[in-house]
Each structure stands twice: as structure tokens, then as C-alpha cells.
Amino acid sequence: MKLYDAPWAPSPRRVRIFLAEKGVVIDREHVDLRDGEHLRDAYLRINPRGAVPALELDDGEVLCESAAICRYIEALYPEPSLFGADPLAIGRIESWTRRIEGDGYAAAVYAFRNRSPAFVDRGLPGNWPPVAQIPELAARGMVMWDGFVSALDERLADRTWIAGGGYSFADITALVTIDFAKSAAKLSVPERAKHILRWHAAATARPSAAA
Amino acid sequence: MKLYDAPWAPSPRRVRIFLAEKGVVIDREHVDLRDGEHLRDAYLRINPRGAVPALELDDGEVLCESAAICRYIEALYPEPSLFGADPLAIGRIESWTRRIEGDGYAAAVYAFRNRSPAFVDRGLPGNWPPVAQIPELAARGMVMWDGFVSALDERLADRTWIAGGGYSFADITALVTIDFAKSAAKLSVPERAKHILRWHAAATARPSAAA
Numbered sequence: 385m386k387l388y389d390a391p392w393a394p395s396p397r398r399v400r401i402f403l404a405e406k407g408v409v410i411d412r413e414h415v416d417l418r419d420g421e422h423l424r425d426a427y428l429r430i431n432p433r434g435a436v437p438a439l440e441l442d443d444g445e446v447l448c449e450s451a452a453i454c455r456y457i458e459a460l461y462p463e464p465s466l467f468g469a470d471p472l473a474i475g476r477i478e479s480w481t482r483r484i485e486g487d488g489y490a491a492a493v494y495a496f497r498n499r500s501p502a503f504v505d506r507g508l509p510g511n512w513p514p515v516a517q518i519p520e521l522a523a524r525g526m527v528m529w530d531g532f533v534s535a536l537d538e539r540l541a542d543r544t545w546i547a548g549g550g551y552s553f554a555d556i557t558a559l560v561t562i563d564f565a566k567s568a569a570k571l572s573v574p575e576r577a578k579h580i581l582r583w584h585a586a587a588t589a590r591p592s593a594a595a
Numbered sequence: 596m597k598l599y600d601a602p603w604a605p606s607p608r609r610v611r612i613f614l615a616e617k618g619v620v621i622d623r624e625h626v627d628l629r630d631g632e633h634l635r636d637a638y639l640r641i642n643p644r645g646a647v648p649a650l651e652l653d654d655g656e657v658l659c660e661s662a663a664i665c666r667y668i669e670a671l672y673p674e675p676s677l678f679g680a681d682p683l684a685i686g687r688i689e690s691w692t693r694r695i696e697g698d699g700y701a702a703a704v705y706a707f708r709n710r711s712p713a714f715v716d717r718g719l720p721g722n723w724p725p726v727a728q729i730p731e732l733a734a735r736g737m738v739m740w741d742g743f744v745s746a747l748d749e750r751l752a753d754r755t756w757i758a759g760g761g762y763s764f765a766d767i768t769a770l771v772t773i774d775f776a777k778s779a780a781k782l783s784v785p786e787r788a789k790h791i792l793r794w795h796a797a798a799t800a801r802p803s804a805a806a
Contacts, residue, residue, distance in 0.1 A: 433694075439686075447686045449693040456686030459679075468670075475650075475658045475667030482660040483644075507735065515738055520729045524718065527726055 386411045387453075388430065388438040393417060394489070394564035395450040396437040397595070401556045402454045404592035406461050410439075423511055434511030451481075454553060466553045476547040480539070480554040484546075484561055488532035492565035494525035529571045533580065540579035544586070551590070559587045597622045598664075599641065599649040604628060605700070605775035606661040607648040608806070612767045613665045615803035617672050621650075634722055645722030662692075665764060677764045687758040691750070691765040695757075695772055699743035703776035705736035740782045744791065751790035755797070762801070770798045 387403075389396045389412045403410060415421050415436050423434045431438040431446055439447040439456065447453055458467050468474035497503050498521040505514040536558065539546060546554040562584060565571035573580050587593060598614075600607045600623040614621060626632050626647050634645045642649040642657055650658040650667065658664050669678050679685035708714050709732040716725040718732075747769065750757060757765040773795060776782035784791050798804060 441683075445683075447690050449690045451693055452686050452690035455689045456682050459682035459685045471667050471670035472652075472656075474670045475663050478666045479658050479660045479663035482662055508739070512742060513738055515735055516731065518729060518731045518735065520727065520731070524726055524729065527724055528719070531723060 385442055386413055386440045388413055388415050388427070388436050388440065390415050390417045390422075390436045392567075393436060394492075394560045394568075395435070397563075398450045398556055398560045399437045399439075399453050399457075400595035401560070401592045402457060402466060402553070404595035405464065405466060405551070405556070405590075406457060408457060408461050428511060432511060435509060451553075464550070466551075466556070468547070468549075468552065473547065473549050473552075476549075477552045477554050480546050481557050483535070484532070484554060484557045487528050487535070488558070488565065489561045491525035491528035491532060492561060492569040492571055494521040494528070495565075495569035495571060498522050525569070525571070529565065533573055533577050537577040537579045540583045545583070551587070555583075555587055556592075559584070559593065596653055597624055597651045599624055599626050599638070599647050599651065601626050601628045601633075601647045603778075604647060605703075605771045605779075606646070608774075609661045609767055609771045610648045610650075610664050610668075611806035612771070612803045613668060613677060613764070615806035616675065616677060616762065616767070616801075617668060619668060619672050639722060643722060646720060662764075675761070677762070677767070679758070679760075679763065684758065684760050684763075687760075688763045688765050691757050692768050694746070695743070695765060695768045698739050698746070699769070699776065700772040702736035702739035702743060703772060703780040703782055705732040705739070706776075706780035706782060709733050736780070736782070740776065744784055744788050748788040748790045751794045756794070762798070766794075766798055767803075770795070770804060 387399065387410045389400065391414065415427055421427055422436060428434055430440060431448055433448055435448065437450055437453055439453045441447065447456055455467065468477045497507055497509065498517045499519050503517060505516060507515040507517045545551050546558060562573060573584065598610065598621045602625065626638055632638055633647060639645055641651060642659055644659055646659065648661055648664055650664045652658065658667055666678065679688045708718055708720065709728045710730050714728060716727060718726040718728045756762050757769060773784060784795065
């Protein structure tokens with residue numbers, strides 16, 4: 385199988401960290417997002433959605449969506465479990481993953497996509513008809529980001545990792561979200577969120593963070 | 596355990612259909628969304644996010660997010676599998692679930708929340724500070740909805756169910772999305788999308804659809 389990857393985008397990074405935590409190596413092909421390669425015919429024949437990552441299987445089928453690719457990998461290589469090994473861990477990891485995505489990651493995408501001249505008429509990521517930017521979404525994203533930071537900091541006050549057990553898909557999702565928000569959307573974790581900052585240092589110190 | 600539920604909202608319905616497909620019965624308590632019960636102290640002590648569904652476990656821990664609740668139930672009651680029983684099914688179901696949520700369900704929420712007088716300063720669902728409505732999101736939602744309908748119709752042209760195997764969480768997600776979009780956001784499936792319409796009739800005919 386082959387992973388269509390891109391070096392600075394958050395969703396491919398989520399898959400790369402996941403693979404590194406598993407110790408799984410997959411062939412990768414870079415798609416040049418800055419050059420618009422993901423929106424040209426050759427790549428759209430692989431993934432009509434015009435998004436990375438995409439995982440091409442040996443029979444040609446293509447799996448899209450980073451969470452789906454990670455779940456496929458988890459099913460092939462169950463150890464170490466990153467989606468949870470018992471019902472409660474599974475529920476907690478999914479609950480926090482969804483919350484991180486819905487509040488934190490969405491906030492960063494709102495801010496990133498809706499005010500930069502680079503994305504005029506491309507308010508949605510991927511292969512869509514022209515979609516106007518909505519600058520008000522950047523303001524909405526700030527509210528969401530503040531709520532995300534407060535909730536995650538409280539969660540981490542008495543836990544090493546987000547879901548409560550070992551390092552999991554929820555931590556990977558939060559790490560990718562926080563780094564993307566800072567670099568692409570100028571949304572950062574304030575000094576007062578000391579539990580997140582401690583957690584972030586620990587997550588960043590794992591070799592997988594550099595994947 | 597106890598499920599905090601609401602009769603007309605899409606996310607609780609997703610869990611109810613899931614439980615019905617599993618044949619699992621859980622105590623339920625209704626939260627009156629129209630009366631704002633989900634945003635009052637008694638419920639916020641259970642789920643500070645002010646959202647339904649929420650699953651209260653016997654030790655008092657509360658799991659939020661409908662997908663997380665369903666995954667917890669799947670882990671407790673694996674049969675029939677609704678998230679997939681082999682790696683490829685798992686990947687396909689998650690990929691389509693994410694796509695349905697990100698394009699179709701998000702479109703419906705955008706349209707529902709951002710133009711109705713009922714949601715002034717409540718542009719985000721749940722317990723947030725005041726968040727202004729953004730009417731332009733309704734227009735963006737129309738573009739997303741059209742893309743969702745086209746992609747899903749193409750997907751269903753040669754399949755009974757969305758992920759390709761049996762009825763799955765992806766089908767439940769699409770059924771809830773389409774019914775919610777029609778009733779709450781006036782986004783409907785056009786006559787030309789005949790494969791979706793055939794699928795929708797089959798999904799609606801399952802006893803679980805009435806849960």
C-alpha cells in the first residue's frame with residue numbers, strides 16, 4: 385500500500401505519528417499542496433476529494449480520511465493499541481478525539497481558511513466549487529479555541545495523557561491540532577494552561593512527533 | 596447506565612438507532628431541548644458541554660459524543676458489528692462516516708443554526724459563550740450539501756449499503772443526517788439522486804429507524 389502524504393499539513397501528520405507509534409513503515413508519495421498538486425487531475429484520479437492523506441491499497445482501492453486510515457492500520461497492527469483495548473478506553477479516546485476535532489481543530493481550520501489571501505474562494509479544504517471565505521468564522525474560531533484550551537487543560541490537571549490510560553489517538557489528534565493552530569492560524573496555548581504545556585512537552589519528546 | 600436523550604435531535608437518534616440494531620436496551624432520560632433544559636445547571640452538572648446524548652455509567656462517569664457512545668456499546672456488545680469486523684470494512688465505514696458528517700451533517704447544522712431567530716447568538720450547539728450567527732454559512736452549507744448528495748448517490752449506484760457490506764454506522768449516520776437536514780434545515784435529496792432515495796427507503800423500512 386502507499387500513503388499520499390504532505391509534509392506540513394496536519395491530517396497527514398496525524399497518520400505519520402500514528403504509524404511511528406505503531407512502528408509500521410508504508411511507502412509514501414508526497415503531494416505538493418503549495419503547488420496545488422492535490423487539485424490537479426493526476427491526483428484527483430486517486431482521490432477525487434483533493435485531500436491528503438489518502439491510502440492506496442494494493443488492489444487500487446483508496447481509503448480517505450486520516451481517522452479511517454488510522455483505524456485500518458490499527459486493525460492490521462493492533463499493538464500498541466492507540467484506539468483503546470477495552471470498552472471504557474475505547475469510549476474515552478473517541479469522545480476526546482471528537483471533542484478535540486470539533487472544537488480545537490475546527491477552530492484552527494476556520495481561522496486558517498477564512499482570512500488568508502491564499503484561500504480566496506477556497507473557504508473549504510479540498511476539491512469544491514468556489515466557496516467564499518467567511519472572515520466571521522475566524523472570530524468564531526477564537527471562541528471555540530478558548531473553550532477547547534480550558535477544557536483540555538482541566539482534563540490534563542491530573543492525567544499524563546488525555547484519555548487517562550497510555551498515549552492514544554486522542555493525544556495524537558491534540559498534538560497535531562495544537563501545532564497546526566499555532567503555525568497556521570496563530571492560535572496558541574496560553575501560559576496559564578500549564579497542564580497542556582506540560583503534556584505538550586511530553587508528547588513532543590516522543591520520537592513519533594518528528595514523523 | 597443511563598442515556599440522556601432527546602426526541603427530535605439527530606445525535607441522540609443516532610445512538611437510539613444503533614442500540615435498536617444491536618437489540619440493546621438502556622434506561623433513558625429525556626432532556627427538553629426546546630425548553631433549554633440542556634443549558635441549565637442540573638444538566639450541565641452531568642454534561643458541562645450542554646449537549647445530548649450523554650451516557651452516564653454506573654460509577655457516575657459520563658461519556659459524551661454520539662460516536663463515542665456507539666463505539667463503547669459496540670465494544671460491550673460486538674454483534675452485529677456496525678463499525679466493521681475486518682480491517683477493510685473498518686476503514687470503509689469510518690471513511691464514509693467522516694465524509695457524511697463533514698460534508699452532509701455539517702451542512703445541515705450550518706443551515707439550521709445560522710439563520711433561525713431561535714438561535715440568535717447561539718451559532719454553536721451546546722454550552723458556549725454567545726456566538727453570533729453567520730448567515731453566509733447557510734450558503735456554504737448548500738454547496739456542501741450538493742457535493743454530499745452527488746458523492747453519496749454515486750457511491751450507492753452499485754451498493755445496497757454505503758460501506759459495501761451490511762448495514763453499518765455509516766448508514767445510520769447518513770439516515771440521521773438526511774432526515775435532520777430535511778426537517779430542520781430544508782435541505783433535501785433531489786429526485787435525481789435515485790440511488791439515495793432507494794437506499795433511504797430501505798434504511799427507513801428497518802425497525803431501528805423508528806427508535
